[in-house]
Amino acid sequence: MDSTDIERDLRQVLEARGQRYTEQRAAVYRFLHGTDVHPTAEEVFLRVRGDLPGISLATVYKSLETLVGCGLAHKLSYGDTSARYDGRTDPHLHARCLSCGRITDVPGRVPAAQLPPPARAGHFRVTGYRVELTGYCAQCDPGEAAEA
Amino acid sequence: MDSTDIERDLRQVLEARGQRYTEQRAAVYRFLHGTDVHPTAEEVFLRVRGDLPGISLATVYKSLETLVGCGLAHKLSYGDTSARYDGRTDPHLHARCLSCGRITDVPGRVPAAQLPPPARAGHFRVTGYRVELTGYCAQCDPGEAAEA
DNA sequence: ATCCTTGCAAAGCATTTGCAGTCAC
């Protein structure tokens, strides 16, 4: 899928929801879809500003929210720091570096069957789950002295 | 373990780290340890103010951070809203209501053996993992119209 | 022409920090 395809898909999804295709949204989506660094809103802003010098941080936040609402991106909130965004939609796990906060993709996945009986989680109706790995990325590992 | 025991344990842990036992920390810990509602800092503040009318929100934040640092509590950050705190230390899962944000304890746990090969997560050294269930709590379920 | 989106600046919210007074040891 090249850049043209990506933009066509974006337009289609936006129109299906009564929203408009704009350069700003396209630039944000293009960047997010083509990277695996799971950037923060600020990082998206700095990067996208290379293509669209006039774009504002508020617009980046709004565009990201729009993409998440359309299912074209996921928001990764770990609270400790600012939210990160993921433009990949294939199944994968996230590993978060306890030292620098960077998110690394991990190919595997956890079968739902191995989780506790969903129906019987007290009076809670379980509809989904999320697994997050923690540890140290290649850049931070050498230190190895750090602990959580 | 009654209230007296809890306070003795707290004193011991604090002293082992060169920190002082105070009424404020004791009140926060007592409340957190005796509930399973996973309160936010604000909720802890409102509740503890019943015992200590003069306590400030900043002190609650500082006390919670101290307890987390001592391993006497866990901080649950889901980003969407404010952080929540857990004073229980026995193994259990957390189920988060997508409607109201409430956290419900679920007795089970996920064996590490069922996760993807830790050592081989790309160039990432995995040291731990976290599982979070999502769905709807008893109070929000009746609606059943809502979706994620 | 319509009305959605942008960009700017200001507001909002959770959390942290500086500091003088107070308390635990």
Added chain:
DNA sequence: GTGACTGCAAATGCTTTGCAAGGAT
């Protein structure tokens, strides 16, 4: 008495919002 802790208020950092001008259909 000494150093850590509290409470207050101000500051911080991320994110959202109000609104007039601009852009997409």
